Amino acid sequence: MNRPSPINRREFLATSTLAAAGIAAGALAVPRIVRAAAAQPSTYKLAIAGSGWWGKNILREAIMSKACKVVGVCDVDATMRKEGVAMAREMAGDEPKEYEDFREMLAKEKPDILINGTPDHWHPLITIEAVKNGAHVYVEKPISHTIKEGRAMVNAARAGKPLKVVSDQTGCPTWTDDLAAMTLELLDRGASGLWHATNAGQTNWFDFTAAILEEFGLKTDLSPTTSAEWFKIRPDSAVRPAYSVLDVEPLSRTLGRPVRHWRDALREYRRQVDEAGAL
Ligand SMILES: NC(=O)c1ccc[n+]([C@@H]2O[C@H](COP(=O)([O-])OP(=O)(O)OC[C@H]3O[C@@H](n4cnc5c(N)ncnc54)[C@H](O)[C@@H]3O)[C@@H](O)[C@H]2O)c1
Numbered sequence: 001m002n003r004p005s006p007i008n009r010r011e012f013l014a015t016s017t018l019a020a021a022g023i024a025a026g027a028l029a030v031p032r033i034v035r036a037a038a039a040q041p042s043t044y045k046l047a048i049a050g051s052g053w054w055g056k057n058i059l060r061e062a063i064m065s066k067a068c069k070v071v072g073v074c075d076v077d078a079t080m081r082k083e084g085v086a087m088a089r090e091m092a093g094d095e096p097k098e099y100e101d102f103r104e105m106l107a108k109e110k111p112d113i114l115i116n117g118t119p120d121h122w123h124p125l126i127t128i129e130a131v132k133n134g135a136h137v138y139v140e141k142p143i144s145h146t147i148k149e150g151r152a153m154v155n156a157a158r159a160g161k162p163l164k165v166v167s168d169q170t171g172c173p174t175w176t177d178d179l180a181a182m183t184l185e186l187l188d189r190g191a192s193g194l195w196h197a198t199n200a201g202q203t204n205w206f207d208f209t210a211a212i213l214e215e216f217g218l219k220t221d222l223s224p225t226t227s228a229e230w231f232k233i234r235p236d237s238a239v240r241p242a243y244s245v246l247d248v249e250p251l252s253r254t255l256g257r258p259v260r261h262w263r264d265a266l267r268e269y270r271r272q273v274d275e276a277g278a279l
Pocket residue numbers: 049050051052053054055074075076077080100102117118119120122140141142
């Protein structure tokens with residue numbers, strides 16, 4: 001059975017397109033992240049705007065991940081700014097530059113990741129400026145005050161930055177709605193024991209991403225990469241099997257119907273999102 005990865009505050013990168021598809025994508029975590037860039041260095045240049053109480057809590061988590069180098073701390077309050085710098089220095093030995101203006105910091109430091117820990121009314125402007133500068137953004141909640149602000153942030157993040165996805169791992173993405181329905185049907189039939197329950201068909205992550213982009217009408221510069229290339233930039237990544245397709249024939253026989261193909265599940269998911277007015 002495919003399982004979604006747990007949401008983890010320390011996990012800083014994922015594709016919002018895959019997250020948006022709501023498919024149980026075992027290799028990819030689903031954090032509260034707006035994705036904008038595709039280049040994935042082994043040490044991420046990290047900057048923070050708003051190093052107040054909560055911003056520093058997130059900064060601490062980022063430093064503890066050991067995947068980041070803090071390059072910039074921006075706060076309009078000098079005391080808070082210096083506290084952020086001191087944290088980076090003491091915990092990681094980093095020497096981030098201090099900034100009062102987030103625009104200047106983003107332009108000069110070009111961070112891979114920006115933590116946006118400013119007060120709520122600053123979230124949209126700083127997030128949009130950051131994704132325009134090619135950064136991934138961790139933005140605190142509430143992400144925005146209005147739907148329009150939220151839409152503007154998502155639009156900026158979707159503006160078509162390149163996306164590289166591995167194409168040599170084949171599996172079957174499975175929609176959690178289908179998984180839940182099939183599990184209930186099995187229980188209704190009194191089934192017991194171990195079952196393979198996924199959607200039908202198979203695909204690789206690259207083709208899966210292409211299908212999501214197509215289904216949601218998103219235009220992104222998408223190109224394939226290999227697991228070996230991925231491991232060069234993220235050697236600590238979990239090893240995923242090259243082929244993880246499960247045999248759903250026994251399930252189909254027991255249910256007395258074909259198991260839905262993952263592409264049809266994705267189409268149905270998109271229809272539901274559309275119907276809910278969430279697109
Ligand atoms: N996820 C959670 O559980 C959680 C908990 C607490 C707070 N928060 C959120 O975190 C955010 C920050 O909350 P806080 O309690 O740390 O507030 P805070 O006032 O302690 O910190 C905000 C910091 O941003 C700075 N700032 C303000 N405008 C700025 C600007 N334009 N550029 C740079 N810096 C600027 C302030 O000087 C201050 O140091 C809020 O959005 C809040 O809702 C989330």
